Amino acid sequence: MNPELTLLDEDAHPSSSRDRLACDLQERDRFYSLPQNFYNDPQYHQHDMEEIFYKEWLMVGVVSEIPKKGNYITVQVGDNPILVVRGAGGTIEAFFNVCRHRGSRLCTQHRGKVAKLVCPYHKWAYELDGKLLYAGNEMGEDFDKEKFSLKKVHVRTGGGFIFVCLGKEPPAFDNFLSTLDEYLEPYDMENTKVAVETNIIEKANWKLVLENNRECYHCDGSHPELLRTLLEWDDTNDPRADQAFKDHVAAKEAEWTAESIPFKHASSGLRNRIVRMPLAEGTLSMTMDGKQGSQKLMGRIKNPDLGSMRILHLPNSWNHCMGDHLITFRVLPLGPQETLVTTKWLVHKDAVEGVDYDPENLRKVWDATNDQDRVLAEENQQGINSMAYQPGPYSKTYEFGVINFIDWYCERMLNNMGKEVPETYRRLNNVDLDH
Amino acid sequence: MNPELTLLDEDAHPSSSRDRLACDLQERDRFYSLPQNFYNDPQYHQHDMEEIFYKEWLMVGVVSEIPKKGNYITVQVGDNPILVVRGAGGTIEAFFNVCRHRGSRLCTQHRGKVAKLVCPYHKWAYELDGKLLYAGNEMGEDFDKEKFSLKKVHVRTGGGFIFVCLGKEPPAFDNFLSTLDEYLEPYDMENTKVAVETNIIEKANWKLVLENNRECYHCDGSHPELLRTLLEWDDTNDPRADQAFKDHVAAKEAEWTAESIPFKHASSGLRNRIVRMPLAEGTLSMTMDGKQGSQKLMGRIKNPDLGSMRILHLPNSWNHCMGDHLITFRVLPLGPQETLVTTKWLVHKDAVEGVDYDPENLRKVWDATNDQDRVLAEENQQGINSMAYQPGPYSKTYEFGVINFIDWYCERMLNNMGKEVPETYRRLNNVDLDH
């Protein structure tokens, strides 16, 4: 064998699959679904993790899950266990949940409360700000505790949502956080609680889970429970919107203005989108009968008829904020064809289970809808895996949200890989400039 | 790093594993089992899928499973969901079961009936011949429905069996289909029904499942239920066959001739083999007591004592056709060491469950035999995975069927990969010339 050739190793491959991936994105037709590799190739998936999930801001939870000093939540992002903890003075800190001694996870529960962060293995103990306090008494004289703090993860909050970024240089995010503060102000998110939480695993690539969420073209016929209250259109400029719909929206907006409830469309590039839409005439909340799911309204809200404020945060969250409860959805990839979807139903912290709300009633619509979406995404994945699959055309009206998501994905991938971003994508995706 | 070397990528690997595989086949000893890689290497398995399962004719079902217009069955071939449907005028069509919109599977059931082929995701609708009828009303003016027909798969029938070929240029098949028509004529396959169907997963390479089927050297001691009725030899020219066996065969053949029941050996190269053999003296059918499993004989058959007509179709089916019922076996690889075996017991469509046949009685012999074979194949796989494994010698008398199967496999692999086929294999495997 030519001895020079032995220089080559696996490292050659990720870089060349990077090149192929970039090339695929640069050359694709924006109005067609992605090529097959993007939905099932393990190497392409690894690039998604590295360029999107390890570099972009991710929604991981809400502040009311960690109300007091020492309260923490944990979340797994790809291979990385992450810890978010309320520190001294109410600040929120995030760390890689990895002991600096031999690497054990520190906090092993989903949600908990601690005085210090103590590793269960050998009792190394850290302050809530990550500083190493104690490492046994046998590490030798030249051991420098200062060098063994927990590794930090960027963390920010906005409107009561907690976002982390595992990358070194997080994308600009201030404008959207301010917008969230403004739009969530009526809800007083610090004073909410999780009434119900579910986790489902979808045997589908995370982008198929998002694509499914980004259009309601499939709702009719797939989501009977959801369509009892949800209106399919989320924009009065939609060419399909009729006069009755426009009148309905206008009437509700007048009420909301009188009550200082934000409702105007807001966005940050293609990454974030906020829009408040009325629910179907005569319904107040996403329940089976359209009545309130919780009798105690959130925050300062007096009028239960606020429709649903939908908040999109790419790559991993959508949300429905109603007058009586708020539903957050969090998406985390588990593998090329496996995705975790976590749904939390939040109510006023003083709402009493069994009196003000019935958890079974609260969850019914989205339990059904999540499961229907899971089947749709899994069937989509099954077909895409075939050698017969080729990218198909999106409808520019029904599927504009999917086009927007994929545009955002393409721009972020190319940008984060340091590859040339075609002008089209660059123009579309001016994050944090406009809203 | 030498910049030229970065040109290399994973694509170099499949091609070089192709070369190694071809070389392994060209150099092996025909009378020894295959080298280890052929039974457990993921890349070699991928080549098996591409060269055999995506290019050869596969038995997927029988015509009576889809008796009327709109009846369909689905089957998964590797990564490819396949749809077989009875179209207008009774024709049988096959497609990749993949919507041309965003790639979702169209038909999600194992077996069903539809008026049109409607995608469950966004209701794109296709005619039973695959033509796109409806794609919503928002695809834009320049959308050309003609370009979005379902992708076809080659499909043929013979003797009531349905075969598909995923490749572009299917191998010649007419002679064998004619033979099947002739040999199955007495059974009237259109007027049968599936009385029982089972699916088992064997943790073994598909070739081990086939090798196991291709010899009865292992039957004694492994298959007590089967040997109540099955005679081990399937050829009066077998050097081990004694005079009593030959006399028994001759007597039965005389009866069959009188009733115009085909029984002469027929083959198409090594791919197909048909042979009718009597069952053990005094038994009529593969049941525990040797009595009929169904009281209603098939088709035009009057004499229940037809022995078993065995039909082999490489790479993926063997069958036993008796006077009262017919058993089909279908093999589909799920991975390098995992194989699905589907067994269907067919009876006359007018046979009444609980009156003419008892499904539990019908299935007992082959449920036991299938499970015994599963264990044998799995134990074979376990040993082959060891570094101690080396190809071992086949017995030219007891294991001629295995030698034939492996010869066929070698010839097809090399031919389909465009590699040089050694003279020995070429001579053996003149498919569709002789029978």
Next chain:
Amino acid sequence: MNPELTLLDEDAHPSSSRDRLACDLQERDRFYSLPQNFYNDPQYHQHDMEEIFYKEWLMVGVVSEIPKKGNYITVQVGDNPILVVRGAGGTIEAFFNVCRHRGSRLCTQHRGKVAKLVCPYHKWAYELDGKLLYAGNEMGEDFDKEKFSLKKVHVRTGGGFIFVCLGKEPPAFDNFLSTLDEYLEPYDMENTKVAVETNIIEKANWKLVLENNRECYHCDGSHPELLRTLLEWDDTNDPRADQAFKDHVAAKEAEWTAESIPFKHASSGLRNRIVRMPLAEGTLSMTMDGKQGSQKLMGRIKNPDLGSMRILHLPNSWNHCMGDHLITFRVLPLGPQETLVTTKWLVHKDAVEGVDYDPENLRKVWDATNDQDRVLAEENQQGINSMAYQPGPYSKTYEFGVINFIDWYCERMLNNMGKEVPETYRRLNNVDLDH
């Protein structure tokens, strides 16, 4: 594409990952945990299997499991099914458990008894020494049975333990076997029996399982049941050992000397270590109440208060030998992040279940301890998988056993791969020279 480049194939990769692995070992800091790849990379794991588990001596069982001619045990080492059988005249033989015909496993039970080794597939039969006796009567005239003996595996015993080595040239082992014979003499291992046997799977790399075992730094707070009887230190030279501990040890050693019970530290390089330590004051055996687990003492032992003789055999076994029972632990990797731990509790062969010992009582302490260790190893693995993990510092006092294990591992890996072994490792690891 440059045609020369097509010469390259996957074979280039193992060799370059070998080079990287060797380089990683040569350059690491001995007092820090290993880099991430060593704990989770599939290729690195394959090298562990090839260089350690397929070349070093492994403890697989004890002689009393196969007391008579024809008794056998089977064990799976990576991809290799291994068979250990008591042959004629009481000798112990080991083979690859792979038939020379088509590669099936021969003996499929965990433990059994046979007259001959007969393959369940086609009844090829071998003598207990591996010679082929019968291969059917149709293999042809030129078939030479002499060439189809079972493939042997090196096997040795010492002190009643059975060791196998899958490599061609096993490492020197005589001195340690003699030491075992001497130290186990009081226990008469041939006349013991397995009272309880458990198998647990830990979702962690095998080295994390060993590292966990090699220190008791984690015992306090993790192992309440174990610490009822176990003293944390196993050396009176431990700088942390106090005078009370030293006095306790001295008193027991005087008793043991009087009874000719071996207790002096013995080792073979870093691979093997034997040390007898008293249990906690007032306790006799590793049970919940510290009382004997079996009323019948082992072998020639008269004094139940022998503490625990701990026997380490790298890479895959530790043991606790008490006066009334003996516990063996065997570690076998199942994958990069999956390890099988088999625990056997041995008692005198004449001890009567329900009279002399209660199996539930006997197993309680180590069932609890094994499960606690499983969780610790799995949590360790989870954190190590993170991109935040970097090798952390070992305590030279608390974790000297871990440092020793990793030193042994590094020396063996480099030596067995034919790579340069840094002087430090070479000096430390003079196996079979000193004890």
